[in-house]
Amino acid sequence: MNQPASAYFIEERHDPNETHTLSVLVQNEPGVLARVIGLFSGRGYNIESLTVSETESQKHLSRITIVTTGTPMVIEQIKHQLDRMIPVYRVVDMTLTKRSIERELAMVKVRGQGEHRVEALRLADAFRARVIDATTESFVFEITGNTEKINQFIDLMRPLGLVEVSRTGVAAIGRGPEGM
Amino acid sequence: MSDKSHDPNQMTGAAMIVRALIDHGVTDIFGYPGGAVLPIYDEIFQQSEVQHILVRHEQGAGHAAEGYARSTGRPGVALVTSGPGATNMVTPLTDALMDSIPLVCISGQVPTHLIGNDAFQECDTVGITRPCTKHNWLVRDVNDLAKVLHEAFYVATTGRPGPVLVDVPKDVQFATGTYHPPRKSDVHRSYAPRVKGDATQIRKAVALLAGAKRPVIYSGGGVINSGPEATRLLRELVEVTGFPITSTLMGLGAYPASGKSWLGMLGMHGTYEANMTMHDCDVMLCVGARFDDRITGRVDAFSPGSKKIHIDIDPSSINKNIRVDVPIIGDCGNILGDILQVFKAEAKKPDIKAWWQQIAQWRARNSLYYRKSNDVILPQHAIQSLFEATRGRDTYITTEVGQHQMWAAQFYGFEEPHRWMTSGGLGTMGYGLPAAVGVQVAHPDSLVIDIAGDASVQMTMQEMSTAVQYELPIKIFILNNQYMGMVRQWQQLLHGNRLSHSYSEAMPDFVKLAEAYGGVGIQVHKPGDLDGAIQEMISVKRPVLFDCRVASLENCFPMIPSGKAHNEMLLPEQANDEATAKAFAGGKALV
Ligand SMILES: Cc1ncc(C[n+]2csc(CCOP(=O)(O)OP(=O)(O)O)c2C)c(N)n1
Ligand SMILES: [Mg+2]
Numbered sequence: 002m003n004q005p006a007s008a009y010f011i012e013e014r015h016d017p018n019e020t021h022t023l024s025v026l027v028q029n030e031p032g033v034l035a036r037v038i039g040l041f042s043g044r045g046y047n048i049e050s051l052t053v054s055e056t057e058s059q060k061h062l063s064r065i066t067i068v069t070t071g072t073p074m075v076i077e078q079i080k081h082q083l084d085r086m087i088p089v090y091r092v093v094d095m096t097l098t099k100r101s102i103e104r105e106l107a108m109v110k111v112r113g114q115g116e117h118r119v120e121a122l123r124l125a126d127a128f129r130a131r132v133i134d135a136t137t138e139s140f141v142f143e144i145t146g147n148t149e150k151i152n153q154f155i156d157l158m159r160p161l162g163l164v165e166v167s168r169t170g171v172a173a174i175g176r177g178p179e180g181m
Numbered sequence: 182m183s184d185k186s187h188d189p190n191q192m193t194g195a196a197m198i199v200r201a202l203i204d205h206g207v208t209d210i211f212g213y214p215g216g217a218v219l220p221i222y223d224e225i226f227q228q229s230e231v232q233h234i235l236v237r238h239e240q241g242a243g244h245a246a247e248g249y250a251r252s253t254g255r256p257g258v259a260l261v262t263s264g265p266g267a268t269n270m271v272t273p274l275t276d277a278l279m280d281s282i283p284l285v286c287i288s289g290q291v292p293t294h295l296i297g298n299d300a301f302q303e304c305d306t307v308g309i310t311r312p313c314t315k316h317n318w319l320v321r322d323v324n325d326l327a328k329v330l331h332e333a334f335y336v337a338t339t340g341r342p343g344p345v346l347v348d349v350p351k352d353v354q355f356a357t358g359t360y361h362p363p364r365k366s367d368v369h370r371s372y373a374p375r376v377k378g379d380a381t382q383i384r385k386a387v388a389l390l391a392g393a394k395r396p397v398i399y400s401g402g403g404v405i406n407s408g409p410e411a412t413r414l415l416r417e418l419v420e421v422t423g424f425p426i427t428s429t430l431m432g433l434g435a436y437p438a439s440g441k442s443w444l445g446m447l448g449m450h451g452t453y454e455a456n457m458t459m460h461d462c463d464v465m466l467c468v469g470a471r472f473d474d475r476i477t478g479r480v481d482a483f484s485p486g487s488k489k490i491h492i493d494i495d496p497s498s499i500n501k502n503i504r505v506d507v508p509i510i511g512d513c514g515n516i517l518g519d520i521l522q523v524f525k526a527e528a529k530k531p532d533i534k535a536w537w538q539q540i541a542q543w544r545a546r547n548s549l550y551y552r553k554s555n556d557v558i559l560p561q562h563a564i565q566s567l568f569e570a571t572r573g574r575d576t577y578i579t580t581e582v583g584q585h586q587m588w589a590a591q592f593y594g595f596e597e598p599h600r601w602m603t604s605g606g607l608g609t610m611g612y613g614l615p616a617a618v619g620v621q622v623a624h625p626d627s628l629v630i631d632i633a634g635d636a637s638v639q640m641t642m643q644e645m646s647t648a649v650q651y652e653l654p655i656k657i658f659i660l661n662n663q664y665m666g667m668v669r670q671w672q673q674l675l676h677g678n679r680l681s682h683s684y685s686e687a688m689p690d691f692v693k694l695a696e697a698y699g700g701v702g703i704q705v706h707k708p709g710d711l712d713g714a715i716q717e718m719i720s721v722k723r724p725v726l727f728d729c730r731v732a733s734l735e736n737c738f739p740m741i742p743s744g745k746a747h748n749e750m751l752l753p754e755q756a757n758d759e760a761t762a763k764a765f766a767g768g769k770a771l772v
Contacts, residue, residue: 028371031319036311043312074500081497087316087336090371 016072020049021096022103022173023080024181028088029055029063036086037065046071046079050105050148052170062090066173068148093181100176106169107151112139113162121161128154139164147171190361194323195220195354198287201330203230204362207258209249209622210234211242215262217289217302220354234622234651237643239266241615243273244641247282248616249623251602252577254408256283256337257619263289264302268309270346272609275313277344279606280431281406283337284344286314292352293321306348315343321350323358331367340374341495342406374494378509378516385507386466386490387520391528393464395536396424399447402431402605403469403493403513405598411514412598415468416440418521423530425540427455429470430590431605438594444540445549448476449741450587453548453750454540456739459484460747461539467491469513472502473606482746492516548739549591550753558708560585560660560731564592564632567658570715575627577620579603581613581637584666584737589632611640614657618644621653628656628719635661636685645698648724656718656725662733663688670736695726704728 027033034053041048050068055061069079076094084092095101109130111121118140125132125142128150134141144154148171155166175181192200198221202210211234214222225233236242239261246257261270267288277284291300307319316336318329326349333345390396398419404411412435419426419442426436427444436443445452447459456478459465465487470476472491477483480502489505491498492513499508509516551561564585578593579602580586586603595601602620604612613631621629631638638659648655668683692702701721705714705728718725738753 028369032307032311035308039312074504078497078501081495081499085341085495085497087369087372 016074018070018072019076019096020068020070021076021094022101022171023067023069023083024093024095024173025065025067025083026090026092026181027063027065027086028090029061030088033063033088034065036088037067037083040082040086041067041069041079044078044082046075050170052172066171068171091181093175095173095175098175101173102176103147103171103173104145105148105151105171106143106145107155108133108167109142109144109155109158110139110164110166111142111158111162112164114138117161121158124154124157124161130154188359190359191357192360193220193224193355193357194320194326194349195224197323197326197358197360198330198349198354199224199228199231200360201327201334202258205331205334206255207231210258210260211236211245211249211619211622212260213239213242213262213266215264215266215289215302217263217291217351218260218266218287218354220351221260221287221289221349233260234618234647236615236618236647238641239269240272240611241618241641241644241647243270243284243286244276244609244612244615245619245622245644245647246284246286247273247277247280247612248579248602248619250277250282250284250619251616252599252620253623254599256285256334259284259286261286261288262302263291263306264304266302267304267306267348271309271313272607274310274344274346276604276607276609276612278313278315280604281342281402282344283342285333285337286344286346288346288348289354290319290348290350293350294352296350306346310346313344314346315341317346317348319348319350320353323353323356326353326358327360328367331363332369334363335368336372340372341403375496375510376494376512376515378492378511378519380519382507382509383516383519383523386509387523387528389464389488389490389507390422390424390466390520390524391531393424393531394533395461395463395539396422396466396531396533397444397458397462397464398424398426398466398468399428399459399470400426400432400435400468401429401470404432404435405469407469407494407512407514409598411435411469411512411517414514414517414521418517418524421521421524421530423533424466425458425537427451427458429473429476429605430603432470433590433601434595434598437596439596446590448473449478450591450737450739452591453546453739453752454543456741456747456750457543458540462487465489467493467505468517469493471498474502477502478741479746484747546752548750548752551735553708554732555708557732558705558711558729560588560662560735561592562708563658563660563711563729563731564588566711567630567632567715568593570712570719571628571630575624576600577602577617577624577627577629579613579616579620579629579631581631581633582608582610582667583634583637584662584670584735585632585634585660587667587737588660593632610634610637612637614638614641614655615644615647617655617657618647618651618653621648621655622651625653629654630656630658633657633659634666635659635663635688636665639689642694645695645700645724645726649699652723654722654724656727658718658727659691659729660731661688661691661728662731662735664733666735667737673736674740674742691726691728695724698724700724700726702726702728704730706730
């Protein structure tokens with residue numbers, strides 16, 4: 002390959018990318034989310050999904066769930082980089098534990114009449130989506146599940162008059178009695 | 182005064198800042214005043230325990246604090262105002278982050294009720310400095326201030342050291358609250374750097390070391406940061422194992438340059454023997470270094486046949502660039518102690534005579550060779566002369582960035598840690614002069630020399646004024662080649678000799694400049710006058726600008742060219758004459 006002259010080593014790496022879900026327990030204090038996001042943008046890591054909320058209000062703890070992609074070496078880096086931040090308590094790679102449950106919630110607005118409307122309702126029923134708002138010409142469905150299921154539902158709604166989607170991003174938790 | 186004035190812990194935020202500095206043993210700080218820090222300056226005025234050094238630019242305060250920190254092992258402290266004061270600190274903070282230097286910066290901020298209003302001299306200081314500090318804080322309540330200040334010192338100095346910043350709005354400086362002395366609960370419970378190394382990993386490491394046929398120890402700035410005990414243990418390990426040792430730019434001085442196992446620095450401008458030893462070794466012990474790209478060269482060709490042990494206090498340094506076989510996370514002093522203990526109890530010195538013979542052959546290539554001249558001073562020769570003249574003296578060396586920096590690393594022999602202050606990770610031109618100011622403040626009676634380049638030194642020249650004001654007799658030893666030599670070298674080697682903007686057309690008269698500042702100027706052209714001029718510089722007890730006119734087209738070798746491995750170095754005899762001449766003739770680029 003013809004590379005520009007440089008004393009830097011411009012190499013391409015060909016390790017395959019993996020997708021991992023990380024749970025990060027942090028002190029809920031001003032700027033903590035900016036730190037985490039800044040780490041990802043500053044070091045060129047990917048964020049596929051990011052979910053954050055305070056989970057233990059007395060202790061001011063928040064749980065951040067991040068879905069990211071990268072080579073195994075990059076994923077390893079991301080975890081260490083997160084872990085060394087001062088307000089971070091723990092980083093757990095939910096994908097490596099192989100015992101995690103992942104859920105996302107989406108609200109899906111569909112506009113249509115006649116056949117389309119009936120079909121949308123029928124599919125919503127099959128996906129166990131609930132109707133949380135309805136007009137004579139529209140529905141808002143609420144659906145929870147893993148990312149794939151939600152993507153599938155949205156794809157099905159598209160030809161039936163999909164207007165817009167709002168989704169929470171992934172939340173993850175481990176199976177069994179232990180906490181993170 | 183408030184009605185609680187009988188309680189000695191009731192005080193203003195500004196007073197708390199000075200009090201915290203005293204409680205952390207700080208005796209000197211570097212700063213520059215402005216509207217948003219006036220209450221703090223008012224407190225400084227009314228006490229005498231903390232000496233404030235007034236710099237001429239906030240960047241100077243930051244680098245001075247870095248020099249102070251590196252030469253003492255204690256945190257450096259800088260105080261700056263809001264807005265431009267804070268933004269001027271971005272370079273030193275980043276520099277300190279890259280080189281793991283403990284720095285505490287206190288910045289003023291506009292009053293809390295104005296934050297977000299684009300008030301005069303407002304900027305989002307914590308936002309701007311978030312990626313260039315180990316941690317930072319905006320303090321909105323005076324009753325949080327003591328805790329935050331104590332935590333700031335703790336975070337800066339423990340684990341992998343680094344810069345921190347505390348942003349204090351002006352109303353918080355004026356407000357009265359309760360101070361408390363440092364205590365354990367001031368620190369985030371989530372922050373607990375690991376100190377002790379894992380025992381099984383240590384055993385694995387010892388087994389590798391004991392079985393090595395072609396070992397090398399590669400040490401870095403982490404050993405120096407860990408403190409004198411780590412340096413002592415590193416030296417003992419070299420003694421006990423008989424292994425060769427090289428180090429990064431940041432690690433110079435941990436093992437003495439006069440020591441018999443010393444290979445010289447490694448990396449892009451390291452010695453042939455150091456890089457070949459790294460390339461061909463079978464066991465590598467990396468202590469407190471981070472496999473930076475200037476060290477490894479092409480990563481897929483980096484020391485292909487070796488088992489690698491990596492000791493580092495920062496888990497994110499492990500497997501970042503190079504996969505290692507035995508990572509050991511913890512403080513290097515601690516872990517070196519454990520390794521030594523196990524090694525002495527269970528292993529004996531491996532026989533590596535054949536390896537040393539091989540190394541002797543590499544050494545014989547004399548990769549730092551340069552041709553001396555009677556007409557013109559070679560920069561390498563100037564540094565060797567400086568080294569000879571200062572040998573055995575209580576000397577500290579700082580540098581700027583460029584060829585002179587690499588020559589200093591190659592030709593000045595460091596015998597002790599904390600004696601060498603250079604901007605390694607960030608490569609900040611303008612670092613050396615203010616760093617020398619900081620070093621001289623910490624060591625008033627020592628000889629402090631900035632080995633400088635003509636271009637770099639102009640970036641922070643104004644700190645000469647600081648040196649004169651505080652009677653700091655720093656010596657600025659300028660290798661004046663009238664070029665941005667390192668840039669020109671790359672242009673010659675990599676860009677078809679098109680010397681785009683690397684020549685300084687209008688060089689100031691450094692002698693007159695020194696005099697204008699109230700310092701002393703010395704200029705030397707001839708090799709025969711060099712030693713005498715250096716003696717004169719040393720004996721002057723005032724700040725000196727030493728304008729050493731050197732061969733302007735000399736280049737820095739050996740060099741690992743782009744995309745090449747350690748065993749493909751360009752040696753001076755291959756590069757200096759023909760290849761460089763070819764480049765000058767507009768011939769094809771070397772790399
Ligand atoms: C602040 C900053 N700007 C630009 C650079 C890029 N740079 C690296 S070395 C160099 C030239 C240095 O020239 P000089 O100080 O004269 O040193 P020499 O290489 O000639 O010894 C430049 C511009 C840098 N390292 N730092
Ligand atoms: Mg120069």
